[in-house]
Ligand code: HEC
Ligand code: HEC
Ligand code: HEC
Ligand code: HEC
């Protein structure tokens with residue numbers, strides 16, 4: 478009885494077994510190669526629809542980050558404030574400013590101001606602000622001196638290596654729990670040892686295993 482398949486096909490499962498993972502690996506590489514520079518460009522500073530300045534509001538006026546990003550302690554994402562938050566002041570301040578026209582418009586119509594995102598991780602990576610804030614990692618450690626930025630820009634690469642560098646040795650990035658939003662807090666002026674801080678209930682232990690950040 479002649480064989481239906483030539484003898485060499487006996488090896489197909491072996492070949493598939495060897496090539497498929499390579500194919501998977503090159504797919505991951507392609508995804509990494511084509512998409513990650515977009516997400517990891519330090520210095521990325523998109524133009525925004527309103528000339529809102531953190532340097533003026535968070536720096537000179539000294540408004541706390543949490544006044545606007547009010548979910549950052551409790552949620553994964555730090556909320557971008559609605560126009561109503563701005564209008565708490567701008568109903569009285571600069572009421573005829575042209576630059577505030579889109580804010581007044583959004584307040585009237587309820588349609589969100591189309592702010593352009595600056596920081597954005599790919600979907601396959603999991604990040605949550607609240608445990609970082611609860612552990613006493615300052616906004617400045619990941620976002621830089623936002624209080625000095627007229628236009629927000631990316632200061633850290635948000636790459637896997639960057640996350641892991643801190644997760645392997647978080648201690649130098651920890652500060653007193655009530656200093657998280659203080660842009661002027663400086664470890665070289667105020668030496669701080671988290672192990673001697675009685676307000677901390679436990680030692681921090683950030684994940685370094687894959688499923689910690691890829692769920
Ligand atoms: C008066 C309100 C207000 C305050 C106070 C404020 N922000 Fe913002 N923040 C905004 C708005 C509006 C945006 C979106 C527009 C932009 O990117 O500039 C934003 C954007 C950001 C972004 C970029 C978000 C993205 O798209 O990736 C970061 C990071 C940020 N703020 C951090 C901070 C920090 C840190 C502080 C405290 C030092 C702070 N903000 C204080 C209103 C505020
Ligand atoms: C451990 C690093 C880290 C710390 C600390 C941190 N952020 Fe972020 N922040 C990120 C990352 C990463 C993203 C992008 C998140 C994503 O794409 O899911 C981000 C995004 C944001 C955004 C855009 C909206 C969002 O949540 O995606 C705002 C606004 C923001 N951060 C404000 C703050 C403020 C205010 C603080 C301090 C209270 C803070 N961040 C502390 C890493 C950090
Ligand atoms: C706590 C009060 C307060 C809040 C909240 C606030 N602002 Fe302001 N804003 C001010 C003050 C004060 C000035 C400066 C006025 C001056 O130059 O004399 C200002 C100036 C501005 C200007 C410049 C206007 C011009 O014509 O020079 C813009 C734009 C602006 N704010 C946008 C925003 C946006 C967007 C928000 C909400 C995300 C916001 N502000 C929230 C107080 C506030
Ligand atoms: C500057 C230091 C620092 C950086 C940068 C940092 N982390 Fe963390 N991370 C921590 C600390 C501290 C904790 C808290 C651990 C604890 O409470 O035991 C933590 C906890 C976590 C947790 C566990 C809590 C949870 O939500 O389940 C995840 C997941 C996480 N980080 C993801 C990330 C990712 C993704 C990045 C990069 C985009 C990142 N982290 C960057 C310091 C950092």
Ligand code: HEC
Pocket residue numbers: 505509513516517598599602635636637640641644684685686687688689690691
């Ligand atoms: C602390 C959080 C964290 C841990 C732990 C982690 N990753 Fe990641 N990983 C990320 C982030 C954030 C990205 C997205 C990086 C980017 O956008 O450049 C990423 C990206 C990747 C990518 C896409 C390729 C690349 O490098 O951009 C692969 C594959 C990957 N991780 C595999 C793993 C494996 C395997 C492990 C366990 C050994 C692991 N990760 C552990 C945060 C983490």
